[in-house]
Amino acid sequence: MKVSSFRQQLLQYLQQLNRPQQITLANTKDTVEPKESCASGTTPLIMSCYDGHTDMVMMVEWLLRNDVNVAQCRDDGVCGLMMASQEGHTDIVKLLLERKSDVNLCDKDGLSPLLQASDKGHTDIVKLLLERNPDVNLCNKTGSSPLLPASQNGHIDIVKLLLEKNVDVNLCNKDGLSPLLQASDKGHTDIVKLLIERNPDVNLCDKNGSSPHFGVRYGTILAFVRKFVNSLD
Numbered sequence: 001m002k003v004s005s006f007r008q009q010l011l012q013y014l015q016q017l018n019r020p021q022q023i024t025l026a027n028t029k030d031t032v033e034p035k036e037s038c039a040s041g042t043t044p045l046i047m048s049c050y051d052g053h054t055d056m057v058m059m060v061e062w063l064l065r066n067d068v069n070v071a072q073c074r075d076d077g078v079c080g081l082m083m084a085s086q087e088g089h090t091d092i093v094k095l096l097l098e099r100k101s102d103v104n105l106c107d108k109d110g111l112s113p114l115l116q117a118s119d120k121g122h123t124d125i126v127k128l129l130l131e132r133n134p135d136v137n138l139c140n141k142t143g144s145s146p147l148l149p150a151s152q153n154g155h156i157d158i159v160k161l162l163l164e165k166n167v168d169v170n171l172c173n174k175d176g177l178s179p180l181l182q183a184s185d186k187g188h189t190d191i192v193k194l195l196i197e198r199n200p201d202v203n204l205c206d207k208n209g210s211s212p213h214f215g216v217r218y219g220t221i222l223a224f225v226r227k228f229v230n231s232l233d
Contacts, residue, residue, distance in 0.1 A: 007055040011062060019066075026066035030074075041075035043068075049080040049096075052089030060092050070101040077107030085113035085129065089123040093129075103134040109138035119149035123157045136167045143173035151191050152182035159191050169200040 014022060014031075026044060033040040045063050048056045064070070073079045084092040086184075093113075097103075104203040106112045114134050117125040126146075130136075139145045147167045150158040163169075172178045180200050183191040 007053075007059070011055065011059060014062060021060060023066045023218050026063045026068050028033075029072070035075060038074070038076055038078075041073070043072050043074070043080075045072060045080045046068070046074055046078065046083055047091065049084040049092050050087060052084065052087055052092055057089075057091050057095070060079050060095055064095060064099060069081065070096050070099045073105075073107070077109075078111075079107075081105065082107060082111065082113045082116055085122065085125050086116035086120060088117075088120060088125065090122075090124050090128070093125050097128060097132060103129050103132045106138070106140070110138075110142075112138050112140075112146075114138070115140060115144065115146045115149070118146035118155065118158050118162070119153065121150075121153060121155045123155070123161070126158050128160055130161060130165060136162055136165045137171060139171065139173070142175075143171070145171045147171065147179045148173060148177065148182060150194065151179035151188065152186055152187060154183075154188045154191065156160070156188070159194055160201060163194060163198060169195055169198045 014025065017025070017139045028044065030039060030042045030128070037212045045060065045068050048063065070080060079101070081093065081096045081103070082105070084096060112134070113164055114126065115137065115138070118127060136147075137145050144172055145167065147159065147162050147169065150162060168218070178200070180202065181193065182193045183195060
């Protein structure tokens with residue numbers, strides 16, 4: 001039997017159960033996986049948000065009809081919205097946001113739905129999340145804000161969206177890496193131009209314990225910045 005056929009039959013079976021049984025099954029939580037496993041404490045909702053297939057969208061709809069808390073998390077803090085945002089499942093993100101899912105809910109590493117969507121380049125999901133007014137400067141444990149991976153990975157449309165929300169262009173991570181530095185280092189010149197228009201402090205990260213190699217590379221970036229600024233005169 002194909003996996004999709006099995007899922008459809010499973011959903012049909014679940015819908016035939018009485019209401020209390022459906023609610024009980026929809027709200028089950030893993031108690032078997034060892035605590036060190038990323039699957040520890042997972043739930044049907046989180047697993048469905050990860051899979052994201054068409055029949056999984058229907059499964060999420062069934063789960064939500066059965067009083068599932070959209071804020072439920074695995075033991076590592078991962079919630080359904082973060083999983084769907086990370087994996088690019090737009091339809092599921094829409095369903096969760098309609099249920100007022102917390103857009104600022106982070107896992108134990110400080111990863112937020114917006115940061116994950118920005119990192120992976122899921123522009124449509126970033127748009128949906130920004131409509132809910134998340135903290136655009138929310139950083140993970142390494143100090144990375146959504147703008148940093150978006151700039152580093154060349155996701156120019158996402159960078160534009162974040163800049164429209166007045167994101168802090170000077171936020172550096174714990175290694176002293178800024179969005180400008182990362183975009184320059186990766187050769188994303190269009191993103192560099194966008195960032196320069198926001199008047200970033202080009203000396204900020206150099207004052208935060210950068211290594212000699214970092215300084216040499218940064219000098220190259222400063223030269224690029226100066227050349228670009230001069231071309232505007």
